[in-house]
Amino acid sequence: MNEVDFIQSLAAQHGASKHPQVVLGIGDDAGILRLRDSRDVVLTTDILTEGVDFTFPEADPFSVGRKALAVNLSDMAAMACRPVAALVGLVIPQTIREGGLAGITESIMEGIATLANTWSVALLGGDTNSWAMPQGTVISITIVGEPFPGIRPVTRSGAKPGDILLVTGTLGGSIYGKQFHFTPRLREAEILARSTNITAMIDLSDGLAKDARHIATASDVQIQIDAAALPLAAAAGHDWKRALTDGEDFELCFTCAPDAAASLLQEQPLAPLLITKIGKIETKSGSGSPLHIKHPDGQVEQLNLSGYEHQWSEA
Amino acid sequence: MNEVDFIQSLAAQHGASKHPQVVLGIGDDAGILRLRDSRDVVLTTDILTEGVDFTFPEADPFSVGRKALAVNLSDMAAMACRPVAALVGLVIPQTIREGGLAGITESIMEGIATLANTWSVALLGGDTNSWAMPQGTVISITIVGEPFPGIRPVTRSGAKPGDILLVTGTLGGSIYGKQFHFTPRLREAEILARSTNITAMIDLSDGLAKDARHIATASDVQIQIDAAALPLAAAAGHDWKRALTDGEDFELCFTCAPDAAASLLQEQPLAPLLITKIGKIETKSGSGSPLHIKHPDGQVEQLNLSGYEHQWSEA
Numbered sequence: 001m002n003e004v005d006f007i008q009s010l011a012a013q014h015g016a017s018k019h020p021q022v023v024l025g026i027g028d029d030a031g032i033l034r035l036r037d038s039r040d041v042v043l044t045t046d047i048l049t050e051g052v053d054f055t056f057p058e059a060d061p062f063s064v065g066r067k068a069l070a071v072n073l074s075d076m077a078a079m080a081c082r083p084v085a086a087l088v089g090l091v092i093p094q095t096i097r098e099g100g101l102a103g104i105t106e107s108i109m110e111g112i113a114t115l116a117n118t119w120s121v122a123l124l125g126g127d128t129n130s131w132a133m134p135q136g137t138v139i140s141i142t143i144v145g146e147p148f149p150g151i152r153p154v155t156r157s158g159a160k161p162g163d164i165l166l167v168t169g170t171l172g173g174s175i176y177g178k179q180f181h182f183t184p185r186l187r188e189a190e191i192l193a194r195s196t197n198i199t200a201m202i203d204l205s206d207g208l209a210k211d212a213r214h215i216a217t218a219s220d221v222q223i224q225i226d227a228a229a230l231p232l233a234a235a236a237g238h239d240w241k242r243a244l245t246d247g248e249d250f251e252l253c254f255t256c257a258p259d260a261a262a263s264l265l266q267e268q269p270l271a272p273l274l275i276t277k278i279g280k281i282e283t284k285s286g287s288g289s290p291l292h293i294k295h296p297d298g299q300v301e302q303l304n305l306s307g308y309e310h311q312w313s314e315a
Numbered sequence: 316m317n318e319v320d321f322i323q324s325l326a327a328q329h330g331a332s333k334h335p336q337v338v339l340g341i342g343d344d345a346g347i348l349r350l351r352d353s354r355d356v357v358l359t360t361d362i363l364t365e366g367v368d369f370t371f372p373e374a375d376p377f378s379v380g381r382k383a384l385a386v387n388l389s390d391m392a393a394m395a396c397r398p399v400a401a402l403v404g405l406v407i408p409q410t411i412r413e414g415g416l417a418g419i420t421e422s423i424m425e426g427i428a429t430l431a432n433t434w435s436v437a438l439l440g441g442d443t444n445s446w447a448m449p450q451g452t453v454i455s456i457t458i459v460g461e462p463f464p465g466i467r468p469v470t471r472s473g474a475k476p477g478d479i480l481l482v483t484g485t486l487g488g489s490i491y492g493k494q495f496h497f498t499p500r501l502r503e504a505e506i507l508a509r510s511t512n513i514t515a516m517i518d519l520s521d522g523l524a525k526d527a528r529h530i531a532t533a534s535d536v537q538i539q540i541d542a543a544a545l546p547l548a549a550a551a552g553h554d555w556k557r558a559l560t561d562g563e564d565f566e567l568c569f570t571c572a573p574d575a576a577a578s579l580l581q582e583q584p585l586a587p588l589l590i591t592k593i594g595k596i597e598t599k600s601g602s603g604s605p606l607h608i609k610h611p612d613g614q615v616e617q618l619n620l621s622g623y624e625h626q627w628s629e630a
Contacts, residue, residue: 030359044345047404078344089362140455
């Protein structure tokens with residue numbers, strides 16, 4: 001069985017090849033997808049690397065494949081857009097390949113295909129390669145999406161002074177399991193964007209401090225995070241710094257006007273998933289860091305990127 | 316400079332970020348592209364791996380980057396579609412990265428960006444990673460395209476008995492240089508598809524014997540290739556078997572009705588690039604190989620996949 005056959009059979013097995021928007025599926029020089037009602041295509045790519053993003057046998061291959069797709073779906077959620085199809089590039093060690101494409105490789109593809117099926121994402125293309133490198137697995141996934149009908153994609157750059165900073169779910173400690181098993185917040189993003197004028201949004205992959213900073217920089221504003229308000233995951237213990245610096249929570253962090261925020265906080269349209277107010281957007285003051293932390297004791301600290309990486313690395 | 320900044324600066328430097336179809340460029344959770352006049356998105360992905368597809372220092376990094384994009388553009392040409400944007404995944408050894416992102420990595424990106432610029436392809440997204448693996452460079456590229464206005468994409472599956480098999484340019488010996496410096500036949504594909512009802516098309520990446528076989532299988536027909544008619548590249552010497560089995564010519568192989576073929580052969584609309592008739596499409600006979608070779612002495616050989624890989628491996 002060659003590479004295309006392998007990916008094709010996985011796609012067929014999981015029904016992705018019968019996707020209503022697929023005009024031409026895997027097996028030709030390219031795949032063709034028909035958008036539903038827009039000419040706007042939304043695209044994002046992520047590459048996961050063995051020894052950096054995961055290690056075998058600590059991680060199971062199914063979960064690694066699932067995560068490789070899930071991180072991309074999370075990016076699509078952060079845009080409040082709908083994923084339609086995925087293209088997969090897979091490089092695997094020859095030692096695995098010589099086991100007959102079964103085992104690890106098949107499990108990775110199963111993890112990808114199973115999650116793709118859950119979200120009606122078609123596997124539209126793929127390329128695989130094997131090499132002599134031990135511990136040399138690389139998974140590269142590109143997601144193709146489209147805006148939900150009637151909803152404009154949400155970028156990082158629309159936050160305005162006076163807006164409120166909110167977050168879904170709880171934060172911190174995802175390294176103890178959630179990083180592999182999180183649900184991309186696609187449904188939540190659609191509900192939020194339909195009900196509310198979300199001014200900016202990002203998914204929390206690198207940790208709240210870094211990701212909120214991305215919103216601040218892209219929107220040219222200053223953000224103050226209220227440490228006492230942070231919704232801590234059980235896995236974070238009671239350490240609010242973990243909620244700021246731990247990565248891979250894959251929750252949504254977003255901004256909107258105060259009245260819209262008040263409605264969301266009262267109505268909690270994502271229940272049982274909680275929406276929490278964690279800070280506010282301010283006018284940029286000076287050339288310092290655009291990220292300020294209000295400690296539980298009321299003191300406000302200007303947080304430099306190098307600052308929390310050094311100071312807080314033990315957190 | 317982090318990964319996104321790096322790819323972003325390359326994209327800006329090469330003007331790709333000013334592409335008229337880019338609604339949202341690199342730097343957010345996803346990029347957004349607006350199709351010109353269709354809702355059909357054409358997608359293909361290829362992954363190039365050090366030690367398999369190229370080796371350093373034999374290959375220069377600029378050429379490797381260029382080729383990584385070029386093989387994808389060649390797939391787009393094979394569909395007679397127009398490339399619009401590319402997403403790049405790059406994994407590089409830490410030993411290279413610690414050299415400050417200069418050197419090999421920058422050259423790879425320059426090779427990609429330069430060719431992207433030539434074809435007005437926007438760099439819409441990217442992700443990079445570095446790892447401890449020496450000789451561990453991986454380049455994964457996904458191309459996003461659209462049909463040319465008024466032209467239907469050409470698949471591998473439309474060849475009909477009675478059709479003629481044609482090829483652009485010359486074949487064989489591409490390993491001696493052309494594999495890195497070929498021009499993707501995008502312009503040629505558009506001219507062909509505008510002037511002629513091309514029934515099936517593929518780009519020659521794995522060698523004519525394998526690629527013609529893909530057309531035969533997808534179209535459920537039999538193909539007879541006339542060895543004496545094969546247009547040999549100078550690098551192929553005078554060995555017609557090289558034209559059949561050497562890979563990476565990246566010419567177009569296509570089929571059309573006899574009258575259409577006669578017009579193309581007479582008018583030669585791609586001149587100075589030659590269009591050559593190299594065979595014909597027949598009704599499938601029996602369950603044997605769908606690929607038949609007419610030797611220069613007139614003898615017709617049924618060519619099994621394993622057959623030419625063994626028998627002809629010295630060619």
